[in-house]
Amino acid sequence: MATAWTLPDHPKLPKGKTVAVVVLDGWGEANPDEYNCIHVAQTPVMDSLKNGAPEKWRLVKAHGTAVGLPSDDDMGNSEVGHNALGAGRIFAQGAKLVDSALASGKIYDGEGFNYIKESFENGTLHLIGLLSDGGVHSRLDQVQLLLKGASERGAKRIRVHILTDGRDVLDGSSVGFVETLENDLSQLREKGIDAQIASGGGRMYVTMDRYENDWGVVKRGWDAQVLGEAPHKFKSAVEAVKTLRAVPDTNDQYLPPFVIVDESGNAVGPIVDGDAVVTFNFRADRMVMLAKALEYADFDKFDRVRVPKIRYAGMLQYDGELLLPKRYLVSPPEIERTSGYFDESKEEYVEVPSDSGITFNVKPKMKAVEIAEKARDAILSGKFDQVRVNLPNGDMVGHTGDIEATVVACKAADEAVKIILDAVEQVGGIYLVTADHGNAEDMVKRNKAGKPLLDKSGAIQILTSHTLQPVPVAIGGPGLHPGVKFRSDIETPGLANVAATVMNLHGFEAPADYEPTLIEVADN
């Protein structure tokens, strides 16, 4: 059925104003202290927006159930935050869909599981993914349930290929996750199932690259997982992670690839013809490159050396347009009628490539100025009704855990906002500034009372991850109708309320099933 895209006119707000939607990545609101890099940094532009509270500045939820995650203990992330921003409604996201499918057992009735199950009799089941309870890309408890479910349904030989995290969870937590998994696998072995960890590596250095930034990352994983080859060989994964972490300047995110070998030095779990493979991340962006390597017959991104004939399924389908992978255990959320990409002839996408091969604390300003100048030019061109821009600094530098660098990053993002708002001013436009989730506003792990936690050596525990904090939404600009202000009757809005708000700023009413707009227009 053709979708009707026509929106009703807004009864009071005019059309034709250029609207700039600025999304600050990893920019939440938290108590001002020394671990709040946004507070420590000089951010005069964002500070002045905040002075517009409560009518022109407010907070919205960017985590948990407000963005379709299983619980309010789940921090926000880019995928779910941008989905809520674009969809204007709350759809259950990957994490939640997998939870439901596992709880109901439906995951085992689906086409995807039945497909891989064919290999259980004579082949090995390989599980590849991020070993963590971060809940951004994957969750350990889901892997544990899948191991149990698959072994109860005939998997006799299982190999797990782990990627250590340290980005959504504390650095150093890899050891505990590996110990937990080893314990589960040894229980399976007691039941006569040949189950072991076969390979591993840190997520940012092995396998989980994204946007085709560096295929070398995926190749390192391929060599270990498929070919059974890696520079480091260990008898056990606990030993591997402990030994590799002891090398100065290493961390969970960047552990080098390793394989587990048997008494004779042979890799215990290369992927061979007849095996089944499941990539257990539910989030797509950092698994889709491996999915291509596993599934495509024609593939020229690196030399795969040996391409095993396998039955492969993703936890979810990672790319709905490429239908990749063809088989998957759980169907991804069906998000329709979004305010996102729908007409190539009317939209232009510009990517300013990030520096590659560095950790962003080395260059915390990133390409903020370049990005802001592109946005400025787009606004000044008069060609676009809406210019949407993402400023990555707070998040990408926040993930490094480097507090000083994150302060520099926040200042750079603020300066970029200034360039964009100045352009809005020049064209008589409107701006809406928000963020997709928190990160830079809190760089330390805290106890329930909010006190920073110390590690054994008395140092603070650095928080590299996103947070549970709300994010700001600010509106303004010379084109904003003078009567527009934030409503006070929506008590706990979230990112999903932003889409209807933006539609109003363009002079339209949002579809009835969208989450309500944040603004009202006072008569004057």
Ligand SMILES: O=C(O)[C@@H](CO)OP(=O)(O)O
């Ligand atoms: O880097 C990533 O993959 C995630 C954290 O795991 O961050 P974001 O959601 O901001 O992309």
Ligand SMILES: [Mn+2]
């Ligand atoms: Mn983000």
Ligand SMILES: [Mn+2]
């Ligand atoms: Mn992030």
